[in-house]
Amino acid sequence: MKFDRHQRRKIFSHGMTVLSGLAIVVILIPLIAILYEVIVQGLPAFSVGFFTKQFPVPCGSSNPSACPQGGIAPAIQGTFILIGMSSLIALPIGIGAAMFAVEYGGQSVWARAISTMADVLSGLPSILAGVFAYSLFLQYNRTLTFSTFSEAIALAVLMVPVVTRATEEALRTVPQSVREAALALGIPRWKSALRITLITALPGVVTGALLSIARAAGESAPILLTSLFSLHGFTGFNYSVTPMPLWIYYAATSPYHNWQVLAWGTALFLVLIILSISVVSRIVLNRLTRRAAGG
DSSP: OOOOHHHHHHHHHHHHHHHHHHHHHHHHHHHHHHHHHHHHHHGGGOSHHHHHSOOOOOOOOSOGGGSOOOOOHHHHHHHHHHHHHHHHHHHHHHHHHHHIIIIIITTSHHHHHHHHHHHHHHHSOTHHHHHHHHHHHHHHOGGGSSSHHHHHHHHHHHHHHHHHHHHHHHHHTSOHHHHHHHHHTTOOHHHHIIIIIHHHTHHHHHHHHHHHHHHHHTOOHHHHTTOOOOSSOOOOTTSOOOOHHHHHHHHHTSSOHHHHHHHHHHHHHHHHHHHHHHHHHHHHHHHHHHHHHHO
16 A cells, blocks of 8 residues: 555654654653652651651651651751852852853853853762862861851852853843943943843843752752761751751661651652742743733
8 A cells, every 4th residue: 555745744743743642651650650659658747847846866666656756847947048058159150150151251262161161060960069069178178078068069069050051041032232222322331231131131040040949959969978967957057957858868768767757758848849949930930021021
């Protein structure tokens, strides 16, 4: 049986549609399985005490009533402290590097070097950020090797390339006529870059910042090398804190039943936080884009 060219194209088109659908199913199956397992195992741990109490004392009994349940208040506190500190370090550096590359660098070697290094850093294993922070403080200030400072530096190293590349792409979408119009009005170049170009590209910049925060919030590998596991909350910047990913690692691999229950609950809570950041970034991007189009 022979098919003409039109029929062959239709068959090929339908075949590719089916293959694309199967690829989506293959991707969704492990994702749904992971989410299902985390929800089923983690939801029973949720309670008021889960969010407000300190880490429980280790208990080897499998009877839930025989072990103190406790909560993850120190891990929540540590996570938000680290996110705040690393954002204060990474966001100005990333945005500043991107603005230099796009607004001042042009086609220079420095501009291309910034883009290349951002791509290279974003592809490096995250544990290397922990090695860098550990080595940095071990060489210059050993008292801060295991501290909130070193943890924040490790996470900031992961955030900088994400912010840089997102800001670069956002700035490149701003029409050149906008810059030329600002310069024609006598506005200094630095003021035009900050108050006009950057504001115009704000949706992309905000999205990149939120995505970098989401990545930092879920990282545990860099923290393993810069933090000493502690059952206490924040006691000073010279001492390390235990964020949620690190608590999940230690609690899930421990033999203590009450810790394992809290590990599942922490995993679910962390997934909800990252999901919320992603949703908020989409909402912010859409609203800022509509506002820019309407303005």
